[in-house]
Amino acid sequence: MENLRDVFMNELIAYAATEKRIVVLDPDVGEATRTWNFGERYPDRFYEFGIAEQNTFGVASGLASTGCIVFASTFAVFASLRAAEMIRTSICYPKRNVKVIGGYAGISNGKDGATHQSLEDIAIMRSFANLVVLAVSDPVIARKVVALVSEYTGPVYIRMEYEPLPAVHPESLKFQIGKGYVVRKGRDLTIASYGTALHRALAGAATLKAEGIEAEVLDFPTLKPFDKATLLESVARTGALVTLEDHNLIGGLKSIAGECLLEAGMATRYLGLGIADIYTESGKTEELRSLYGIDAAAVAGAARELVKGGK
Amino acid sequence: MNINANEYVTSLQRKACELRLEVVDMISNSDIRSGHFGGSLSAAEIVTALYWHVMRVDPGNPAWEGRDRLVLSKGHAVPVVYAALAHKGYFDRKILRSYREKGSILQGHPDCLKTPGLDTSSGSLGQGLSLALGMALGARQSGLDYQVYALLSDGETQEGMVWEAAMAASHHKVSNLTVVVDNNGLQVDGPVQEIMNIEPLEDKFRAFGWNCLTVDGHDISSLLAAFEVRKSRRDRPFAIIAKTVKGKGVSFMENDIKWHCCGIDEELCGKAMAQLEKIRRSA
Numbered sequence: 001m002e003n004l005r006d007v008f009m010n011e012l013i014a015y016a017a018t019e020k021r022i023v024v025l026d027p028d029v030g031e032a033t034r035t036w037n038f039g040e041r042y043p044d045r046f047y048e049f050g051i052a053e054q055n056t057f058g059v060a061s062g063l064a065s066t067g068c069i070v071f072a073s074t075f076a077v078f079a080s081l082r083a084a085e086m087i088r089t090s091i092c093y094p095k096r097n098v099k100v101i102g103g104y105a106g107i108s109n110g111k112d113g114a115t116h117q118s119l120e121d122i123a124i125m126r127s128f129a130n131l132v133v134l135a136v137s138d139p140v141i142a143r144k145v146v147a148l149v150s151e152y153t154g155p156v157y158i159r160m161e162y163e164p165l166p167a168v169h170p171e172s173l174k175f176q177i178g179k180g181y182v183v184r185k186g187r188d189l190t191i192a193s194y195g196t197a198l199h200r201a202l203a204g205a206a207t208l209k210a211e212g213i214e215a216e217v218l219d220f221p222t223l224k225p226f227d228k229a230t231l232l233e234s235v236a237r238t239g240a241l242v243t244l245e246d247h248n249l250i251g252g253l254k255s256i257a258g259e260c261l262l263e264a265g266m267a268t269r270y271l272g273l274g275i276a277d278i279y280t281e282s283g284k285t286e287e288l289r290s291l292y293g294i295d296a297a298a299v300a301g302a303a304r305e306l307v308k309g310g311k
Numbered sequence: 312m313n314i315n316a317n318e319y320v321t322s323l324q325r326k327a328c329e330l331r332l333e334v335v336d337m338i339s340n341s342d343i344r345s346g347h348f349g350g351s352l353s354a355a356e357i358v359t360a361l362y363w364h365v366m367r368v369d370p371g372n373p374a375w376e377g378r379d380r381l382v383l384s385k386g387h388a389v390p391v392v393y394a395a396l397a398h399k400g401y402f403d404r405k406i407l408r409s410y411r412e413k414g415s416i417l418q419g420h421p422d423c424l425k426t427p428g429l430d431t432s433s434g435s436l437g438q439g440l441s442l443a444l445g446m447a448l449g450a451r452q453s454g455l456d457y458q459v460y461a462l463l464s465d466g467e468t469q470e471g472m473v474w475e476a477a478m479a480a481s482h483h484k485v486s487n488l489t490v491v492v493d494n495n496g497l498q499v500d501g502p503v504q505e506i507m508n509i510e511p512l513e514d515k516f517r518a519f520g521w522n523c524l525t526v527d528g529h530d531i532s533s534l535l536a537a538f539e540v541r542k543s544r545r546d547r548p549f550a551i552i553a554k555t556v557k558g559k560g561v562s563f564m565e566n567d568i569k570w571h572c573c574g575i576d577e578e579l580c581g582k583a584m585a586q587l588e589k590i591r592r593s594a
Binding site: 023044045047049050053054055057058059061062063064065066067068085086089090094095097267 | 377382421422423424430432433434435438440441442443444445446448449450452453471472475476478479482489564
């Protein structure tokens, strides 16, 4: 199992061999985000800016205005908060061709604690007009996202959790912006997630299967523009929805799904699993996911509650 | 300086007066009837020098890859840039009076997707130098030899991001980037030195690895001379601190923070226009 960051960066390095417009910027997180590897291969297309996220994303805007495809990486918490205004006003407003990589999203950086965990990035980024918001769930998405965002002209935010994970999607996946994917078919309820939560959603579904509950599992690698049709079609069939996310319950997938259901006039049994509007603490990521009720067991528990409540 | 050179400088000085007239006219005659007078008027000679002497641009082809670029980091002073762009032929002068109106291509702060000739959107202070640095690095990527200019206010150098960019520009040995600071000494709430002292500004730029000099920002020949020095010193990024007067050219606006951004009535507009017209004629 390769860490998602290595899959992503290796693909970016390979892709940049023919796509010469790609330039990579780094504010002193080159080892963690693997941009160092890019810089080693393409020293003329790599710029280090030190601990200065605001400048990094401002420079990204300027470089993109000259025709470069700019990949600027930092931790999701710094991209979405420290550099938020640069991304909004200098990148999204003039539609600059910048790909913002938010690494160590959610609580995938467990040990560093609340300052380095990112539980607000989706809420913030999806409120920026012109910005496409993506989240990487497995190695297949991590690889395919490179060509996808490079061929798309405009600003994109890519949420990445740095974990070694197995592939879930098939190699043949036609990964498109704005599309959600049914990863597992089921009839009793829908479990929707984004990012690495997909793996816990599937583990929860496996537990439920042993109990005779068939969960449908959806992955939304695009949070914006959101694939309402895939969500609504699934929920219309199953009649119940659990959302799972490594993010504050405010402003993430729970909110997005709620907006979709309400707009569609669909009254559905519905539980959101995420971080309950608190600051998290240090620990091993898996321990923290259990602590905050966003692990596979929590998914199974929420599903049971919904399914039994409805029967 | 010979007579021809004198005439040339005089023609630019006159152009700066024309831009000031346009600034007051566009703000006073739009439906909104308010806008940023002070910082637009202080920058008239700087903008004139850039667009009529220094910068290599093609109004017929605003997206020309090889053009020199201007980042108006002090985006609120955009009326004087709108005036310059109209006079250069990027769009019809008649559009100027739609400044800040609903549906206009002339937003209250620069929107490069709406206004032909603007190289970027701007207006949130402190960001422009980073954008200009990115554009300057873009020349390195594309192998083009254009220059990038960033027009900053003095007050906005209080933003830390300006110094992140200044540090990075010299670190990356960016030699096609020039800053002009419109040093009019006033910001929204009062004198810069009282609100948050930025001096010694020249020393600060030097300490960050820049070449820097200070000139009279209302004297065209001084500005042109400064840009000549810049041409001869391409070893590092370059900052020109242009000493100016906020509201320059209109007696009751000069050095008065009230005229940073405000409305104007017909009587005062007439008075301002008459004063500027008089200066233009005597130029």
